[in-house]
Amino acid sequence: xxxxxxxxxxxxxxxxxxxxxxxxxxxxxxxxxxxxxxxxxxxxxxxxxxxxxxxxxxxxxxxxxxxxxxxxxxxxxxxxxxxxxxxxxxxxxxxxxxxxxxxxxxxxxxxxx
Amino acid sequence: xxxxxxxxxxxxxxxxxxxxxxxxxxxxxxxxxxxxxxxxxxxxxxxxxxxxxxxxxxxxxxxxxxxxxxxxxxxxxxxxxxxxxxxxxxxxxxxxxxxxxxxxxxxxxxxxxxx
Numbered sequence: 001x002x003x004x005x006x007x008x009x010x011x012x013x014x015x016x017x018x019x020x021x022x023x024x025x026x027x028x029x030x031x032x033x034x035x036x037x038x039x040x041x042x043x044x045x046x047x048x049x050x051x052x053x054x055x056x057x058x059x060x061x062x063x064x065x066x067x068x069x070x071x072x073x074x075x076x077x078x079x080x081x082x083x084x085x086x087x088x089x090x091x092x093x094x095x096x097x098x099x100x101x102x103x104x105x106x107x108x109x110x111x112x113x
Numbered sequence: 114x115x116x117x118x119x120x121x122x123x124x125x126x127x128x129x130x131x132x133x134x135x136x137x138x139x140x141x142x143x144x145x146x147x148x149x150x151x152x153x154x155x156x157x158x159x160x161x162x163x164x165x166x167x168x169x170x171x172x173x174x175x176x177x178x179x180x181x182x183x184x185x186x187x188x189x190x191x192x193x194x195x196x197x198x199x200x201x202x203x204x205x206x207x208x209x210x211x212x213x214x215x216x217x218x219x220x221x222x223x224x225x226x227x228x
Contacts, residue, residue, distance in 0.1 A: 009153070034216060036219075041221070041222075042221055042222075043117070043203060043219035043220050043221045043222055044156075044203070044205075044217075044219040045219075046217075046218075090155060090156070100158055100161060100171065101217060103155040103156040103157070105153055105155040106153075106155050
C-alpha cells in the first residue's frame with residue numbers, strides 16, 4: 001500500500017523569502033512522486049515529477065524537490081516566494097506499476113507582501 | 114480550448130435527484146479518472162478507466178457509477194444524490210505509456226451542491 005503525508009496544512013511566508021513544503025511517503029515499491037499546485041477555482045497543474053532518475057528534480061516556476069529514500073521524503077522548495085505562488089500544493093505518490101495516484105491532504109501556501 | 118473539459122462547472126440540485134457529470138478530452142489519452150475533493154482531505158479516487166472496455170472502482174465508488182462512451186468521454190453519475198456528495202469533482206487523463214509514470218492532466222472541476 002502507498003500513502004503520503006503532508007506535514008503542514010498551512011504555510012505562511014513573506015514575499016521574497018524561501019518556501020519549504022514538506023512531504024513524507026510510504027510505498028511498497030519504487031515510487032514515483034509528483035507535486036501538483038491548485039490555484040483557486042482551477043484544476044491541478046503538475047509542478048514536477050520524480051521517476052527514479054536524478055534525485056533533485058526541477059519543476060516549473062522555480063520550484064524544485066529532492067527525493068531522499070533514506071528519509072522517505074520529497075520536500076518542495078523555492079528560494080524566493082512570489083505572490084503568485086499562493087495556492088494549495090499536493091504531494092502525490094504512485095508505485096512502479098503506476099495503477100493509481102495517492103494524494104496528500106494538501107498544504108495551503110500563503111504569501112504576504 | 115481546454116484539453117480536459119468538464120460540464121457543468123457548477124450544479125445545485127436536490128437530494129434524490131440523478132446527476133450526470135461529463136468529461137471530454139482532446140489529449141488522445143487512454144486513461145481517464147474521476148476524483149472528488151473535500152476540504153482538508155485532498156483528492157480521492159472514485160473510478161478510473163484504462164481504456165474504453167476497462168472500468169475500475171477507486172477508493173470511494175459507493176453511490177457513484179461511470180460510463181466510458183468513447184476514448185475521449187468519461188461520465189460520472191450519481192443515481193440518487195445525497196448531501197454528503199456535495200464536493201468539487203475533477204476529471205483527469207493520462208497517457209498509458211510504458212515504463213515510467215505519466216502525469217495526470219486535470220479539468221477545472223465541477224462544483225456540486227446537493228441540498
